Amino acid sequence: MFEFLTANPAVALLKADHDRVKELFDRFEAAKTRPARVKIVRAALVELKVHAAIEEELFYPAVRKPVGKDIMNEADEEHHVAKLLIAELDAMDGTEDHFDAKFHVLAENVRHHIQEEEGEMLPKAQKVKLDFAALADKMTARKEKLLASGVPPVGEDAMVKASRGKGDSSARAAKRKPPKLPKRRS
Numbered sequence: 481m482f483e484f485l486t487a488n489p490a491v492a493l494l495k496a497d498h499d500r501v502k503e504l505f506d507r508f509e510a511a512k513t514r515p516a517r518v519k520i521v522r523a524a525l526v527e528l529k530v531h532a533a534i535e536e537e538l539f540y541p542a543v544r545k546p547v548g549k550d551i552m553n554e555a556d557e558e559h560h561v562a563k564l565l566i567a568e569l570d571a572m573d574g575t576e577d578h579f580d581a582k583f584h585v586l587a588e589n590v591r592h593h594i595q596e597e598e599g600e601m602l603p604k605a606q607k608v609k610l611d612f613a614a615l616a617d618k619m620t621a622r623k624e625k626l627l628a629s630g631v632p633p634v635g636e637d638a639m640v641k642a643s644r645g646k647g648d649s650s651a652r653a654a655k656r657k658p659p660k661l662p663k664r665r666s
Contacts, residue, residue, distance in 0.1 A: 489616035
């Protein structure tokens with residue numbers, strides 16, 4: 481009768497992940513040294529990979545149909561964009577010109593995704609007739625396994641690896657000398 485008084489454990493787990501990664505984004509902004517920033521980025525990438533895996537493997541399939549394909553498809557695409565940026569950042573050592581900018585863009589995209597997820601998807605998902613406690617248990621077990629053994633490579637990893645750094649055209653373009661323009665005639 482008073483289900484709204486009890487926290488949904490699966491949704492609570494996802495929101496806790498969201499809070500952790502937003503805290504890492506804030507710490508990155510406050511960090512003053514290159515080693516500190518790189519360490520924060522590495523921690524954020526692990527959090528994001530694990531979070532995306534448990535959402536895509538367990539949570540999204542459980543709520544996809546009742547929540548609706550439009551919301552879920554958009555979430556899938558937001559994950560795809562984030563995973564491309566994550567794969568590119570994974571291939572970087574932190575000294576590259578675009579490292580910070582790429583992480584800023586990732587943070588902006590993830591913050592937007594979190595806002596939509598918490599504002600649209602999760603409220604709809606909580607109304608689904610589902611054993612959320614059992615789902616949370618599965619999500620927790622999967623998360624622990626991924627943290628212990630690592631997240632398997634995803635398709636975006638292969639895309640970035642296959643490009644051998646050539647797929648990051650805007651970063652490459654910034655390194656090129658500007659073209660010589662013809663002199664203006666008076």
